[in-house]
Amino acid sequence: MNILNANPVDAAAKSVVFADAETRGTDDHHDSLRLWLRLLTCTQMVEREIRARLRERFSITLARFDLLAQLERHPQGLRMGELSRRLMVTGGNVTGLTSELVAEGFVARTPIPEDRRAFAVCLTAKGKIVFDAMAKEHERWVIEMLADVPAPERQQLHQMLGALKHSMLHQQEAR
């Protein structure tokens, strides 16, 4: 979904020599749009590759993998709604994903005594073993894919994107 410049070979880098107040404004605009397009391109490239490998190697979708990853972090289990928020998908989708994973024996729904509407979704022993193996390989892939970006830049990127993330969170609150 590259909007303006999906062509992987980027157009010539822009170079602004002088910027008065007005041209700076315009230029900022282009900066933002270009940054967004590049962010989108990069993410899609990595995501597509990971999705394909997960399927090829483990016959699992990224969504299911992500659900398992959440549970691995929370051994006490998570509610459906909590999973929905964390995975940024609809509740109906979580219902479907969970049902499939239950059918495969990777996770279990356990009732919560204090709230009979809800239940905790937990990794089963089998699910944990299988997920751990997948996660290890998954991590290798990611490390390999990002290896050409030097470590200091990786950390800088992480930090700058943190600013963007929190900015988005605040904007979201204000709506």
Place this chain on the structure above:
Amino acid sequence: MNILNANPVDAAAKSVVFADAETRGTDDHHDSLRLWLRLLTCTQMVEREIRARLRERFSITLARFDLLAQLERHPQGLRMGELSRRLMVTGGNVTGLTSELVAEGFVARTPIPEDRRAFAVCLTAKGKIVFDAMAKEHERWVIEMLADVPAPERQQLHQMLGALKHSMLHQQEAR
């Protein structure tokens, strides 16, 4: 680090809309993994917002908007396969998107004399007018969303992500 975990009560009370895909990882994970998760989170947050606004404001999907954006950049038209590569979606999908846009009168299929299998997809006059209006607003949204990231950091981000993008491209070649 994780907003929801750091202060679950607050987060719940505020009913944070954007949950956090970064909670997929565990704390001791490698830099690369953390960077990848943050990249994914940021992109999803922005993308989700833009997708919702495009739909609400113009009743158009992001995919169709992106297709129009490609054509706006290439007034001479693009082939289906070229669109497929640029948009990073399957050819079948491009067929569907194009057919809808043709039905709406935004684009036209024009035969290519030299190759009777193919044709060029072009913006119609109507399509150009409509797209220009949408693109203007779209750009405002992006600028607004990224406004909290200082301009120098935006440029740095853009540049570093460029390295990642080219790295991914080279890796893809080697497969």
Place this chain on the structure above:
DNA sequence: AAGTTATAGTTTAGTTCTAAAATAAATACG
């Protein structure tokens, strides 16, 4: 306690995308 409202999860219907097979035209090869 009763009625209202909010929350948790599921179901349903519909959209969007993909992968793979099918079709058709162009190109390469012996």
Place this chain on the structure above:
DNA sequence: CGTATTTATTTTAGAACTAAACTATAACTT
């Protein structure tokens, strides 16, 4: 030439996701 291969697009079947309606339970409110 004629046959095979490649390239360009469409069709088909189905996977993955969403929004909205629905069921059930919990939490307020008076």
